[in-house]
Amino acid sequence: MSGIIELLTAAKSPPHIAAALELLQFQSTPEGRVCSLSETEQQRFLRWCDDRQLTLMLSHVAKTRLPGWLRDSIAAKADRYELRFERIKRELFQIVAALNGANLPFLMLKGLSHSPALTPDPRLRAQGDIDLWLPESSIEKGRRILSNLGYVSLLGAKSRHLPPMTRQSNWKWRGDLYDPEMPISVELHYELWSERTEYIRAPGLDQFWDRSVPREFDGHSIQVLCDEDLLGFAALHVLLHLLHGELPLQRAWEIARFLDIHVADEVFWRRWRRSHPAALRQLEVCIFRLVAAWFGCRWREDFDSDVQSLPFMARSWLDKCPLKPVEREWKANKSEVSLHLALINNPLYEICVLLRRLVPISLPFFVDEGASRPQWRMRLARFRRQLPLFVRRFVLHAVTFLPTLFNGLCWFWTRISQAHRP
Structure with missing residues (x-):
């Protein structure tokens, strides 16, 4: 039995979560927990894997260690996603042709670019959208090109990118995460990381553009990140989700897979150290440390020096709380706030982040918000879908408000005590 499974058992994790994580381990043999689950627990297992974007890769990691009905269900989902995957590629190549025709430089992020370095097959990672990186000076021109292709802006703009865009349609949500007809956003x-929003420096990201390389995808040449920067961006992306209280397990597993496969690749790691500044490596090894704890991938000893260079409070959190983000799946907590505060090192910004996480106000948008329906119907549909999310989030934030506030005050007290030590 692997270390994390023992810890999850001690933490009284639901059986379906322990069974899923057992399948994702790199250095241990699964004990068949999935097959020992009751039928109800197996259904919970599949729903949980759907929500964590793990389902499509289950056949790859589990091989034949799945009940027959689960294998059939996963195969059916994979067949539907295959149709969606082909649609994503068609739209991607159409956009690529339009941007190239306008002589507009761009890089493709995520999606197809993650295979084979991070995932053995791009069909194993559920892709919901197309991500492109453009120079900030060209971003509006890129938006106009997409508009000419029939894309319209959705609500829900965030830092780092423009509001997502999708083509108008009459598609309606039917509860199928693998619906081939689901609109593609x-x-x-215009940036890979927002220091203005996260208050954490990630130096050296501008050089990612200069080191980009062309790759062929079905006969189409597209510029993508080189492998060391692909790993760095993937780690930052997982860190971003983690600091916002989310758990992108499939994306985290990809990083663990890369670390496990390349643990002895000295040439790669020399390039990685040479091209990534120390402050950037520190952020990356935070995620390396977590995925090693979650998935049992092999660990390079020279990462220890990067971990030791982290602020004391960040090291302490990684030592004591690596499973807290996973534990949040059945026991509400916002432990990651302490890690966020530890990486900021500015009291005013730390207070801003603490207050933001205590009383968040944002809700997610959905890809059908660009559907060609009357405005009142679109608003009603959005309200109906957001209401359960709002209720769940309200309960989560109500339950965690006082513990998070208390932990935040303790964090500031410890920080002050550390600062006054001789």
């Missing part, structure tokens, strides 16, 4: 990024 496009995000045009």
Whole structure:
């Protein structure tokens, strides 16, 4: 039995979560927990894997260690996603042709670019949108090109990219995460990390553009990140989700897979150290440390020096709380706030982040918000879908408000005590 499974058992994790994580381990043999689950627990297992974008890769990691009905259900989902995957590629190549025709430089992020370095097959990672990185000076021109292709902006703009864009349609949500007809959104990024929003420095990201390389995808040449920067961006992306209280397990597993496969690749890691500044490596190894704890991938000893260079409070959190983000799946907590505060090192910004996480106000948008329906119907549909999310989030934030506030005050007290030590 692997270390994390023992810890999850001690933490009284639901059986379906322990069974899923057992299948994702790199250095241990699964004990068949999935097959020992009751039928109800197996259904919970599949729903949980759907929500964590793990389902499509289950056949790859589990091989034949799945009940027959689960294998059939996963195969049916994979067949539907295959149709969606082909649609994503068609729309991607159409956009690529339009941007190239306008002589507009861009890089493709995520999606197809993650295979084979991070995932053995792009069909194993559920892709919901197309992500492209453009120079900030060209971002508006890129938006106009997409508009000419029939894309319209959705609500829900965030830092780092323009509001997602999608083509109008009459598609309606039917509860199927693998619906081949689900609209495909496009995000045009003008930066890879927002220091203004997260209050954490990630130096050296501008050089990612200069080190980009062309790759062929079904006969189409597209510029993508080189492998060391692909790993760095993937780690930052997982860190971003983690600091916002989310758990992108499939994306985290990809990083663990890369670390496990390349643990002895000295040439790669020399390039990685040479091209990534120390402050950037520190952020990356935070995620390396977590995925090693979650998935049992192999660990390079020279990462220890990067971990030791982290602020004391960040090291302490990684030592004591690596499973807290996973534990949040059945026991509400906002432990990641302490890690966020530890990486900021500015009291005013730390207070801003603490207050933001205590009383968040944002809700997610959905890809059918660009559907060609009357405005009142679109608003009603959005309200109906957001209401359960709002209720769940309200309960989560109500339950965690006082513990998070208390932990935040303790964090500031410890920080002050550390600062006054001789």
